[in-house]
Structures are given as structure tokens and as C-alpha cells.
Amino acid sequence: MKTKIKKRLKIVFVGTTDFAKKYLKSLIKSKHKITKVITKRIFFKRKCISEVEKIAKKNFIPVIYKTNLNNSKIIRKIKKKNPDIMIIVAYGEKIPEKIINIFPLKAINIHPSILPRWKGPSPIQRAILNGDKETGISIILINEKIDSGNILYKKKCKIEKKDTFLSLSKKLCNIGIKCMFLTLKNIYKNKEHKQKDIKNNNLYAHKIKKSETKLVWSKKAIDIERSIRAFFPNPGNYFIYKKKRIKIIESKIFFSKKKCLHGKIIKISKNGIYVGTKENYLIIKKIQLEGKKIINSIDIYNGYKNFFKIGDVIK
Template sequence: MKKIKIIFAGTDKFSSIHLNELILKKFNILTVITKTDKKIGRGKKIQFSEVKKTAIKHKLQLIQLDSLNLEKYSKILKKKKPDMMIIVSFGLIIPNKIIKIFRLGCINIHTSLLPKFRGPSPIQSAILQGEKKTGISIIQINNKLDTGNILYKKSINIKKTDTYNTLKKKLTILGKKSLIKFLKNIVLKKTLSIPQNENKATYTKKIYKKNGLINWNKKASKIEKKVRAFNSWPGTFFFIKKIMIKIMKVNIIKSTKKITPGKIIQADKNGILISTKNNLINVTELQISGKKINKVCKIIHSYKKLFKIGRVLL
């Protein structure tokens, strides 16, 4: 496996796990590219990316970028005569000048079954839309977002209880296994290159903190999916007297009665029952602003006034 000379580009933990897997399987990593360090708070503390930590640990050459200006490193990369660039959760577009350097091209690992859910939030979108399956797609990089030919694809089932965190863990395991399998296929010359069907393409949007605000006029099933999809960031939340209440776990209680959406119907050790457009949402675990995450049954007696029965949430 040392014959394939690799440049690796990535940033977050998902990316670093894939880099670790390549190191574990003794692939030849020439250089690691990641984003520049982040300043925390008032700039007194510096935060390294997870990929940088991995590169330092294994004494790999490191290039850090603060913009799209990767082209200035083209001469350095050319001298290394790399075969392939592997991109995992990098967050920066690779210019054509860089792509042309690699004999085997640039590949990207995407956490959806492309062409469905292109863009920045494929895991959340799969849960939000009630998909039964998702997976990993390894594609050839081109000058457009997530549109390159599919080189390898593997699917997994989505459980009704899956959250963003649990599904990402599954996709991380699937991703690193898929990457090694794909690279072995290259050595054996068994790779495929299948163009994506543009007629079936869908796009996801970047998620912001404000997207986590609950709209009780939505159906209970939509709210329940949102709670799972936005766990742990940005979270789903509502306000009572300007106090943010973050929802951690819910279940749906069916109801045939017409009730004003957002009304607290019940608040006891079994949960906080809130009406929606159709059925009821039962909040069983939450976080009150400034407090720890807790089960409703453990804190409800201390917050009876906050979750007053009959209160309508805006």
C-alpha cells in the first residue's frame, strides 16, 4: 500500500479519524493540509484542528491555510510527485491548478448517497427528511460542489431513533472502511467511475443557530425529526420568559383533539407535554439555560412555575 503517495486535506474529528486509519494501514502520507489555528475567546488561546493534532502526533509534514489560496503551494506539491489527494471535511474548494497535479486525481468522502444531499449538511438532512438509508460516497473532485463521478458507494440503514451524533458515528466507521477498500481497489485496478444523475440531485443548506428554534405550528413528526437531526448542534430550543430551554429527547403522543399549538398540556415526572399542529410532543430530557442536561422527571418539581400547565409557547 505504500506505493500510493497521498496528500491528505481535512480539518475536523471525522477527518482525523480517516487520516488515522490511513496511518494505521501504513499508507504513504506525504503532506497533510488543514486550516489555520482558531483563536478562542479574546484571542488568548489557540485551538488546533483535529487533523493538525494527528499530523503532529505522527510527525507528518503540515501545511495550514487561512484562505482558498492553495495555488501558492502548487510547486511544493509538484516536487513531491504525489499520486492522489484525499479530501475529508476540509471546507475549502480545491482549484483546478492543484487538481491537475495528481496522477490519480483528487477524491472526496461525502456522507450521503450522492447525488442526493449534496452540500454542507447531508447527515442532518437525511434525518429531517425521514430517509431510511444513507451512506458514504467517494467521488472524483472537480470544480463544482459534490458533482464529481462516483468512484465508490456504500449504504447503511437509518434507525428511527438515530440522532445526528449516532448516525455520524456509524458513517465515520463506514467511511474509513470504505476509504481503505477503495484504495485497495485502485491497487487492484478495480475502480469504477460513474457520472452522477443530475435529475436526482438535491442540495442541503448550511445550518445556523437560529434554525434550532422550534415552531410549534409544525407537525409533531417534523419537530421530533428536528430534535434528532440537530443533536448536538445547533440543538433545538424554545423560550419561556426569555429563558432558553434546549430540548434533548422527545417522543410523540398521538392526539385527536384540536389544541392551540405550543400549549403546555401536562408537566410531571413523565415529561412536558406540548401541543403541535397535530399530535403532542413529550419532552423527556432538556437543558435549561445555564444548567446541566437533565431528565424532566428529576427537575420538574423545581420548575413547576416555569412549565405551568396552560402556558402557550411562542
């Protein structure tokens, strides 16, 4: 006989990034109750609180900000409110089995890919870098392995040619929030957990390395353009020119059969800076110099004629 589950669930929410923030906000507005939030402090030049923590405190929700949850004090804190389920979005740490077993309905993780493709910490960036035509949202039941539990719900999403990490994240977030509430509805309707698995296309989304953010002009233009979109707005792609670090915000491929030295500036116009690559040219449309505002191709043409020179080679 199935156990009757109440419709108003008591939830412990776990997440850190801006992607997670929107899920928390939607849950706060819903009929469900957030009993506690678990997040991490962010380290970037200095330690600062995450957007998830800010929202939790604004709504008077108790916060635990630890990466190691495997201790008796934290377990007691979580148990205190008798929560029903844990929801994990972009947390980046493994949840101990002792914590998962606190919850009668266990824990679910909302992952921005169609699993098992792009398991791991950087699925959105890796999908764009790889030139994938689609990605999606998978909601999985947590087990002892990362991104490997039973898939309870999944929804595909098309990747458009101009999608950046930012734009694709927003689309996936909107889809994921709907999927999350449908999954919770299925849970309290006592629908069976469904195993939906894909036997091929199993790629791992490794964490983005700092070395990946420096442009390599010996690559094809299509790969460089994908990289710029995948890393926008952060961490961003950059190149070095005249000892200055310059971030590329937007680019476009110029198709040509002509061969050119990798990184060589072959043309500067109101459309942008044309640079040679292994295959075709890359048109740099928007840039940001260190300590400066983002400027478009017209501003580059009008304001930096004496800085960028045709024939120079970009490192």
C-alpha cells in the same frame, strides 16, 4: 497499457471536522503514508485549531491551514514530497484544479450521502430532517464542480428512528473508512473508475442556518422531533421560556387527535413536558438550561415543578 500503481500510496489528507478526524487516524495506522494535512482553523467565539490539525501535529505531519489554496507557495509545499493522491473529507472548500493536477491519481472526496442526493455541506442533518429511511457514503473523483465527479464507490446505510446527527455520523464514518480503503485498493489494482449515477431524488443539503435552530411550535411534532435529532449535539434546538433559552436534547412524539394551541404546555409528568404542535404533541424528555447540566424528564418533574406551568405557552 495501464500504469502500475504502488500499494503504499503517499497521501495528502484534507479535512477539518470530527468526522474527518477518524479518517485521518485510520490512514495514519495504515500502510499508506500521509505526507501533508490541509485543514482550516475553526471560528467559534475564538479561533482554535481543528481536531484534524491536533492529530497531524501529534504524529509530526506537516500542516497547511488555509482556505485559499490557489497560490504558488502552497503548490510547491504539496509537490515537495511527490504525493500520489489527495483524500478530502468534510473540508467545505473547493479545491483548485491546479492543486488536483499535482496528483498522478488526482483527488477523491468522501461524502456522507448517496449522491447526487444531498450534495452540499449538511447531508447528514438534511437526511434526518427530511425523514429519509436511508443514506450512505459516496466516494467520488474530484472534478471542477462540488460533489459532482464520477462515483467510484458507494454504500448505503439505514437511518434508524432514534438516530441523531451524532449517532448517524458515527455509523457513516465506520462505513466510510472501509469504503475508503476498498477504493484505494481498487485504484492500485488499476480497476477502472465506474460512473454510478442516480437520475432522480437530487436534493441539495444547504448549510444549516442559525434561524433553523429555534423551534417553531406551529410545525408538526414529527418535524420538530426530527429537527432535535438532526441538530444533536450541535448546534442544538432551543426555545425561549420565561426569558430563558432552553436547549432540547431529547424528545418523543405523543400521538393524539386532540387539537391544542401551538406551544402550550398541556401536561407535566415523569415522562416529560407535553407541548402542543400543529399535529400531535411533543414530549420534551431532556433539556439543558443555559450554564446548566443536561437533565432528564424525572429531574424536570422533581426539580422544576414551580418553573414550568401547565397552560403556559412556549415561544
